[in-house]
Amino acid sequence: MVYSLPEEVLEHVFSFITLDKDRNAVSLVCKSWYEIERWCRRRIFVGNCYAVSPSIMTRRFPEVRSVELKGKPHFADFNLVPEGWGGFACPWISEMSRAYPWLEEIRLKRMVVTDESLELISTSFKNFKVLVLSSCEGFSTDGLAAIAANCRNLRKLDLRESEVMDLSGHWLSHFPNTCTSLESLNIACLGSEVSFSALERLVGRSPNLKILRLNRAVPLEKLSTLLCRAPQLVELGTGAYSSGIRSDVYSSLSKAFLGCKELKGLSGFWDVDPSYLLAFYSVCSRLTSLNLSYATIRSPDITKVISQCPNLQRLWVLDHVEDSGLNAVALSCKDLRELRVFPSDPYIADANVTLTEQGLVSVSEGCPKLQSVLYFCRQMSNSALITIARNRPNLICFRLCVIEPRAPDYLTLEPLDVGFGAIVEHCKELRRLSLSGLLTDRVFEYIGRHAKRLEMLSIAFAGNSDLGLHHVLSGCDGLRKLEIRDCPFGDKALLANVAKLETMRSLWMSSCAVSYGACKFLSQKMPMLNVEVIDENGSLDSRFDSCPVEKLYIYRTVAGPRSDMPGYIRTIDRDRVNTIS
Amino acid sequence: MDGTLGLLGGIHGGADGGGGGDGGGVPSCGSILTNSKEDDTMNDQDMLAEVSSSYPVDDDLELGLGLRIGGGGSNAIQEGSRILRPNSCSSSSSSSSVNITNSSIAGFKKSAIDSVSPPNAASVVGWPPIRRAHRMPILANRIKSERKEYSSRAKSYLSVKVNMDGTLIGRKVDLNAHNSYETLARTLENMFYGRLSNTETIGRSRLLSGTSEFVLTYEDKDGDCMLVGDVPWQMFVSSVKRLRILRSPKSRNCI
Numbered sequence: 001m002v003y004s005l006p007e008e009v010l011e012h013v014f015s016f017i018t019l020d021k022d023r024n025a026v027s028l029v030c031k032s033w034y035e036i037e038r039w040c041r042r043r044i045f046v047g048n049c050y051a052v053s054p055s056i057m058t059r060r061f062p063e064v065r066s067v068e069l070k071g072k073p074h075f076a077d078f079n080l081v082p083e084g085w086g087g088f089a090c091p092w093i094s095e096m097s098r099a100y101p102w103l104e105e106i107r108l109k110r111m112v113v114t115d116e117s118l119e120l121i122s123t124s125f126k127n128f129k130v131l132v133l134s135s136c137e138g139f140s141t142d143g144l145a146a147i148a149a150n151c152r153n154l155r156k157l158d159l160r161e162s163e164v165m166d167l168s169g170h171w172l173s174h175f176p177n178t179c180t181s182l183e184s185l186n187i188a189c190l191g192s193e194v195s196f197s198a199l200e201r202l203v204g205r206s207p208n209l210k211i212l213r214l215n216r217a218v219p220l221e222k223l224s225t226l227l228c229r230a231p232q233l234v235e236l237g238t239g240a241y242s243s244g245i246r247s248d249v250y251s252s253l254s255k256a257f258l259g260c261k262e263l264k265g266l267s268g269f270w271d272v273d274p275s276y277l278l279a280f281y282s283v284c285s286r287l288t289s290l291n292l293s294y295a296t297i298r299s300p301d302i303t304k305v306i307s308q309c310p311n312l313q314r315l316w317v318l319d320h321v322e323d324s325g326l327n328a329v330a331l332s333c334k335d336l337r338e339l340r341v342f343p344s345d346p347y348i349a350d351a352n353v354t355l356t357e358q359g360l361v362s363v364s365e366g367c368p369k370l371q372s373v374l375y376f377c378r379q380m381s382n383s384a385l386i387t388i389a390r391n392r393p394n395l396i397c398f399r400l401c402v403i404e405p406r407a408p409d410y411l412t413l414e415p416l417d418v419g420f421g422a423i424v425e426h427c428k429e430l431r432r433l434s435l436s437g438l439l440t441d442r443v444f445e446y447i448g449r450h451a452k453r454l455e456m457l458s459i460a461f462a463g464n465s466d467l468g469l470h471h472v473l474s475g476c477d478g479l480r481k482l483e484i485r486d487c488p489f490g491d492k493a494l495l496a497n498v499a500k501l502e503t504m505r506s507l508w509m510s511s512c513a514v515s516y517g518a519c520k521f522l523s524q525k526m527p528m529l530n531v532e533v534i535d536e537n538g539s540l541d542s543r544f545d546s547c548p549v550e551k552l553y554i555y556r557t558v559a560g561p562r563s564d565m566p567g568y569i570r571t572i573d574r575d576r577v578n579t580i581s
Numbered sequence: 582m583d584g585t586l587g588l589l590g591g592i593h594g595g596a597d598g599g600g601g602g603d604g605g606g607v608p609s610c611g612s613i614l615t616n617s618k619e620d621d622t623m624n625d626q627d628m629l630a631e632v633s634s635s636y637p638v639d640d641d642l643e644l645g646l647g648l649r650i651g652g653g654g655s656n657a658i659q660e661g662s663r664i665l666r667p668n669s670c671s672s673s674s675s676s677s678s679v680n681i682t683n684s685s686i687a688g689f690k691k692s693a694i695d696s697v698s699p700p701n702a703a704s705v706v707g708w709p710p711i712r713r714a715h716r717m718p719i720l721a722n723r724i725k726s727e728r729k730e731y732s733s734r735a736k737s738y739l740s741v742k743v744n745m746d747g748t749l750i751g752r753k754v755d756l757n758a759h760n761s762y763e764t765l766a767r768t769l770e771n772m773f774y775g776r777l778s779n780t781e782t783i784g785r786s787r788l789l790s791g792t793s794e795f796v797l798t799y800e801d802k803d804g805d806c807m808l809v810g811d812v813p814w815q816m817f818v819s820s821v822k823r824l825r826i827l828r829s830p831k832s833r834n835c836i
Contacts, residue, residue, distance in 0.1 A: 078707030135712075161714045189714070270717075293715060345719050346709045376709060403709050434710075460708065485707070 004032070011040045020045055039063055046070070047480075047505050049087060049111065050530065053559040054095035065104045066130070067096060071111035073508045073553060074458075075483055077135065080510055080551070082536055084566040086112075089136075093117040097124035105130035112136070118143030122150035129181075130156040140165035141190075148174035155208075156184040166192040173198040177205070184211035188237050188268065193217040204229040210262075213237030216270040221249050227256035235265035235289070242273030253279040267291035267316075274301040284308035288335075291316040293342050299354075303328045313369075314338040319355040319376065326359030330366025338372040339363055346376065346403045357384040364391040372397040379410040380437055385419025389426040398423055399434035405461040405486075408438040415439055421446030424454070431478075434458040444468035448475020456481040469493035473500045483508040490548075491518035502528050506555035510534075514552055517545030522554070523572035530557050531572045532565070739818065745773050745826040746795070756818050762789055762810050766797065773826065788826070798825050 005013075014037055017023055027037040042065045046052060049069045057064075071087025089111045096103055103125045113136050121128065128151045133139075141164060147157065148171060172194045175182075182202065187194065196218065203209060209230050214223075218239030227233070243249050257263070257280045264286055272295040287309045292302065299322040306312070306325065312333040317325070319341055329336065341359070345351055357380045364370060370392050380402045389395075402416075409416055416437040424430060424447050431453055435443065439462035447454070448471035455478050463469065470493040472482065482504065490513035494501075501507060501522075516533065523531040534551035535543070543549075561571035711719075744751040752772050759765045766788045788797045789810055797809040801820045809817070809824070 075707065077712045078710045080707045161712065163713075294717060342711065342715050343709065343719070346711070347719070376711075401709050405705065405708060458710075460710075486705075 007036055010036050014040055018043070042066060044068070048555050048557075049089075049092065050559060050562050051505070051555060051557045054092045056558065058095055058099035062099065063102075064100055065102060066107075067092075067100075067103065067105070068107040068109075069111060070109040073483065073506060074110075074481070075485065075508055075510070076110055080485065082534065082566075082568065085534075085569065086562065086564055086566075088564055089113045090117050093120055097121070101125065102127055104128060105132075107132040107134070108136055109134040110136065112138040113143070115139050115143035115146070119146040119150075122146045125151075127153060129153055132156065132158040132160070133162045134158070135161045137163040141167045141169070141171040145171035145174040148172065148179075149176065152176075152179065153181050154179065155181050156211075157182070158184060158186040159189050160186055162189050164190055166190060169194040170198070172202060175202050177201075180205050181208065182206040183208045185209065186211065186213040186237070187215050188213040190215040190217070196222055200225060200229060206230070207232070210234040214239040214268060216240050216268075219243065220253070220276065221246075224249075224252040224256035227253075227260055231259045232262055233260055234262050236260070236263060236267070237291075238266070238268030238270075240271045241269045241276055241295070242271045243276070245275065250276060250279055254282070258282045263287075265289035265291075265314075269295040272297050274298075277301060277305055281308060285310065287312055289314040292321075293318055293340065296320060296344060299325045307332045309333060311335055316340040316342070318342050318344045319351070319353050320344055321359070322354045323356055323359040323362070324354070326355075327362045330362040333367060335369060336363070336367040337369050339367075339370065340374040341376060342374075343376040343403060351378065357381055360384070361387050361391075364388040369394070371395055374399045374401075376401045376403060378403050379407070380416060380419070381409045381411045382414065382416060382419035382422075383411065385416065386422040389419075389422035393426045394429065395423070395427040396429055397432040398427065398430060399432065399458070400436055401434065402437040405436075406438045407436075415442070417443040417446065421450075424450040429453055432456045435462055436460060440464050441468040441471070444471040448472055451476050453478050455479065457483070459484045459487055461486045463487045463489060466490050466492040470496055473497035479503075480505045482506075484510070484512060486511040488513055491515050494518060494522065498522060498525055501554055502526060502556050504556065506553065508551075508553050510551040512552070513548050515545060516543045516547045516549055519549060519552065519572050520545070528556050528558070529554055530561055532569055533572060534569050536568045741799075741821055741823050743769060743772070743824040743826065746828045748773070754824070756821065761814055762817075765809075769797065769824070769826065794829050795826050796829050798827055799823065800825065 010033070014023075014026060017026060020043075023037060023041060027034045038060050039062065041061050042063065044057060044061060044064050044066070045068045046057070047070050049071050057067075069089070069092060071089070072081050072085060075081055076085070087110055089108055090113075093106075093113075094117075096106075097120050101124065104127050106121060106128075107130070111133075113133060118139055121131065123146075131147060131151075131154070136159075139162075144157075144159075144164070145168075147154070154175075169192055175198070179202075183206075185202075194215070194217070199218075200222075203212065203226050210233060212226070212230060212233055212235070214226075214237055216239050218226075220239065220241055220243040223238055227236070253276065260283060263283045266280065266283065266287060266289070269292055272292075274297050277297070284305065285308065288311055290305075290309060290312055291314075292305075293316040295302075296318065298320055302317060302321045303325045306315070306321075307328050310332055312329075313335050314337060315329065315333065317340070321329075321341065326341075329339070339360075341355065343351075344353060355377055357377060360373070360375050360377070361384050364387070371394055373395065374397075377400075380400065385400075408414060409419070417440055420433075420435060420439070420443050424433070428450075430451055433447070433451065433454055433456070435458065441464045444463060444467075447457070451457075452475075454476050457472065457476070457479065459482075466489055468487070469484070469489040472479070473493060474497055479500075484507075487509075489509065494514060495518060519531050519533055522529065530553075532553045532555075533549045534553065535549060537550060565571070739757045740753045740755045742751050743754055754765070754768060754772070756765070759768065770788060788795060798806050799809050799817075799821045800823045801807050802822060804822075806825070812820075
């Protein structure tokens with residue numbers, strides 16, 4: 001006799017299970033659990049919008065409240081994915097507007113969103129609360145105006161790093177006077193001015209506003225006005241942070257910051273005038289997150305600020321921080337979890353900035369909780385990497401960019417194989433790794449052997465032969481995303497690890513040595529993969545089998561080949577392959 | 582699947598991609614990529630030279646490779662498609678942005694790029710991997726340093742005309758080559774030697790001391806005729822427009 005708990009009880013139990021992984025496991029237990037689970041799943045995350053179709057999603061999960069989608073491959077951030085590639089949000093939004101009238105949250109990353117879609121969002125979902133458009137493009141301030149005007153209960157509007165066509169700054173005025181629900185507003189990416197009076201009024205009538213990220217066009221003189229209206233802010237992104245030398249601006253700013261007792265995160269700081277840095281000193285002791293990556297201030301000024309922030313957990317800064325600044329971080333910021341150091345001018349051979357591998361070594365020594373690193377520098381050594389690995393076995397994300405491609409260990413002139421090998425060997429929980437510098441197949445051997453938890457790997461200008469890629473594909477059990485550029489990897493490794501590709505979300509290879517014929521073969525062998533070949537240079541039809549493909553994007557999918565590609569992209573169609581050969 | 586990667590022999594499938602690093606024969610289609618594959622330590626510059634030769638030399642090229650497909654309106658000026666040229670630096674930075682990332686452009690228009698950025702890291706598309714949002718400080722820095730360079734260059738040569746009473750042909754002197762009135766006066770005396778005095782001057786210049794029959798004056802920003810030597814040197818340099826050496830008795834009648 002099989003016991004069976006009533007549906008309501010099971011549903012209640014399932015409501016405590018939030019991770020997708022666990023939800024998926026629940027749905028596999030038996031048919032009835034599958035049914036109950038699919039009716040009560042409220043959040044969907046689709047890491048590759050082409051892996052599944054909108055209708056498949058809505059058919060299986062009818063009562064969703066929150067959808068998150070990602071479109072273009074990560075390398076699109078660096079202009080490696082050509083214009084028009086895809087990632088169109090429109091079909092998703094159309095389908096969701098039909099199927100999910102109670103949808104509350106939409107989060108899109110690297111997708112193309114149109115004003116029409118935004119308008120559709122604003123009118124289709126009565127209870128719409130959260131819109132996050134991360135690195136998206138294709139829409140204008142008109143679309144934003146529609147969102148502002150029609151979403152009565154909007155809580156979060158976050159445009160982080162999207163490319164928005166700035167038609168008018170008045171879209172902000174479309175928020176009705178009755179809209180008081182705003183909790184988070186991020187307009188930092190907007191190029192032109194928004195109507196300040198509208199902004200001020202909006203901020204003033206939003207008592208729950210916790211996150212406000214302004215754009216560069218908001219002048220420093222007006223910042224204190226906003227802060228006084230929103231002393232409850234937890235995270236603030238300033239606009240331009242300079243204003244000539246005006247003591248009245250300084251003092252009112254200082255006072256305003258003093259009033260923000262909840263402030264924990266600061267960002268913005270375009271065009272910083274160092275004399276205004278002291279204005280937020282009162283906040284420093286509480287700061288857990290500080291983003292100075294747009295601030296071209298020098299090391300002494302940065303150091304002064306950082307030394308006042310003992311509770312800092314996240315620090316983003318330019319290489320102006322220099323080794324001396326990072327030493328200060330190592331001394332003062334014992335709670336640091338995440339460090340990102342961006343290059344101020346990577347294109348000149350000899351920068352005027354003393355940021356070396358030493359800075360990172362210091363931080364790895366001094367900050368016991370450091371788990372996430374993004375570091376651009378001009379020189380690196382194996383010994384430094386080994387030291388970092390030994391100091392910080394708790395690293396989860398390690399992205400190192402030695403600016404010169406194929407730069408060797410500057411002390412020994414050897415490849416950096418051993419250094420990165422130490423990283424993967426010691427940091428057993430490493431989930432994300434980006435490599436740079438001179439690297440041979442050996443580093444991939446280490447990675448395949450040790451990096452068992454690795455989920456995302458970025459490779460550039462590395463390796464000697466297919467053996468390198470083979471090590472990675474055969475060794476990294478948890479690998480989900482692999483992106484490779486300018487490496488001498490060809491067909492052999494791919495064809496030897498075909499099954500692996502179905503266990504991954506996606507594989508990107510550009511300027512490598514994979515042949516068109518291999519792509520055809522892969523596509524034939526693996527019907528669950530879309531093998532997309534990108535070739536802007538010439539006609540895809542006239543490709544010989546032996547020709548190398550320019551760019552290759554392989555991803556698993558249940559939706560079949562997509563039909564929204566521009567002419568220079570082709571999904572190697574299995575049927576076509578059969579007729580040609 | 583063949584776990585040994587088929588390195589011991591042929592691999593199933595038969596698609597031979599031209600060898601990743603084996604240095605096999607060059608495939609017949611002559612694609613640009615084959616050259617770079619044969620030698621993975623090959624200079625990026627060589628690869629770029631290949632790339633540029635296969636692209637049409639076109640003004641359209643400047644707008645980016647991908648623009649002919651999709652994208653409309655103002656969105657078409659893809660951020661990643663502009664070149665930072667030396668003379669465009671002075672224009673507003675907020676709308677344009679650095680693209681040192683289009684390899685074909687870099688290869689072809691190398692001279693323009695080189696004057697702004699060096700080869701290698703700068704000539705490779707999408708390298709170093711920096712998101713668009715974080716390229717702004719780079720541009721800002723670049724503009725700042727170039728402005729500084731330009732203005733310091735401008736200050737390095739400041740020449741003014743010098744006319745002397747009774748002499749038709751005037752001279753020019755670089756004020757930035759001097760940092761005091763003494764040296765300036767000596768230079769002027771050397772220029773107009775023989776007319777100012779028949780004897781070599783020792784010690785303080787006679788022009789300045791008032792013992793010469795000539796007096797050194799200058800025309801300032803307001804057009805007034807002023808005696809040289811009254812104000813601090815730097816202030817003098819910033820306001821002087823031209824110099825005149827006048828005969829003493831006539832010094833009141835400038836023009």
